[in-house]
Amino acid sequence: MVTRRGFIDGMSAAGAATLFGVTPSASATTRAGAAVADAELTARDAIRATNVGMRASYAALKSELISRLSPVIVVQNDATGGEFTLIHGASPQESVTPVPELFELAKSISHVPQGIFSTIAAYLSDKVPNLPNAGRIDPHDLDMVAFEGPGAAGWISPLQGYAATLTTARRQLGEANLPRELEISCQKILDEALTFIRDSVRSGTFDMASFEKFSGKTYPSIRTNMKYAAAAQISGVEGLMRKWRGTVGDEAWKDLYTVVLSIWTTSELNQASIIVRRCMNPAKVDTHLIDLPTVEVPRDPIFVALDNLARIVQDRVSAEMVFPTDPVVADAFKGKEDLLSVEILHQLGATAGAPAAFPSAAASACPVRRETAQPAVALSPDAVRR
Structure with missing residues (x-):
């Protein structure tokens, strides 16, 4: 009461x-x-x-x-072809750099044109040059990179410094004991680079036409270097995988996780991932090979790899048990998308891979268009994972 x-x-x-x-x-x-x-x-x-x-x-x-994940291979990409670490039960971690030195040497010389371009890029004209691929160059991107412009001469001194480095490498190239074909290709790249630098410094100017001519002359030799680098990496990584498979045992190897850490620009079709994929269980490789892009090389790559792998593994299990009646939402929960992604696509009237365009200034101030007749967006599990 x-x-x-x-x-x-x-x-x-x-x-x-x-x-x-x-x-x-x-x-x-x-x-x-x-x-x-x-x-x-x-x-x-x-x-x-x-x-x-x-x-x-x-x-x-x-x-x-994290402490129970096993077996796991963590790959930290680097200039030497990658450091590979095996984590297997209570056994001590084993870290190996398996790729022969030839990989690093061949790639080092192949990077010379990029080294020159990085030195002069800020001093280019911000106008899109008349190149075969001109339509693929974003004018705004170019404007951001060519921030000094062609009137400044700040490129001369650093380019001369780089030339000194290249001269030393060229002088000692014959003593590096490289395969003859690789030595010849490296020699060609270095000679063309030094010629470009000499001519540019003497004239006090350069343009994309002269750089394109230089880089075009080096490209066949760069392809040769890439052939040697690829062969070295394949032999080194596959050899290590065979050794570790013997250590782990065929039964445990079937459940192997591999986490490949790389910077964003090499995270798709990553060279290490391509080779490792061939060595893993075909039935599980699509879910157990994780390409993990990073902003920069982590201070503790093993922890970063295992921390992310633990999230992935537990999300896969919880997704199927928390949302057993909605496979689409479960796939979003255990994939790369935020769980709200499907609903956001629905409210924006978009489909996976083709998001609704943001409205123009003349359109409504609110970008969300609600249509009661709009059916829910049906995404296949594969589409949601992407």
Whole structure:
């Protein structure tokens, strides 16, 4: 039974005063408003606390899982062909740089044209040059890179410094004991580079026409260098995979995870991933070979790899158990997309791979177009993973 006292106590001060014909004071109204605001903040903090609790549980599971992941190979790409680390149960981690030195030597000389371009790029004209691929050059990108312009001469000194480095390499090339074909191709690249630098410094100018002529002369030799680098990497990585498969055993090898860390620009069709893929269980390679782009080389690549792998593994399991009746949402949860991605695509009237265009200035200020007749976006699991 609700008593009069209980009824009044359950009301706000302002509400009670109004009910009984008393005009509430300003201070009473302020206090009442503050109480409502405090209650709202408390309630919202309570809502947030549910997510804090979830994240704590998620982190605890991930931390435990990291120590149990096995067998795992972590590949940290670098200039030598990559450092490979095997993690297998309670056995000590084994780290190996398996690629022969020829890989690094062949690639080093192949990078010379890029070294020259990086030195002079800021001093190019910001006008798209008349090149065969001119239509593929974004004018704004070019404007960002060519920030000094052709009028400045700051490129001369660093280019001369690079020429000194190239001269030393050219002088000692014959003593490096390279295969004859590779030595000849390296010699060609270095000679053409030194000629371009000499002519550019003497004239005090350069343009994309002269650089294109130089790079075109080096390209066949660069292809030769790439042939030797690829052969060296394949032999080194495949040899290591055979050795580690023997260490792990065929049965455990079937469940091997491999995480390949690389910078974004080499994260697709990554050279190490291509080779490792051939050595893994074909039935699981699509889910157990993880290409992980990084902003820069991590300080602790093993932890970064295992931390991300643990997230992937536990999300795959939880997705199928938390959302057992909705495979599309489950695939989004355990894939690269945010779980909200399907709903956002639906509200934007878009489909996977073809997002709705942002409205022009003349269009509505709100980019979300709601259409009641619009069916839910049906994404295949493969489309959601991409």
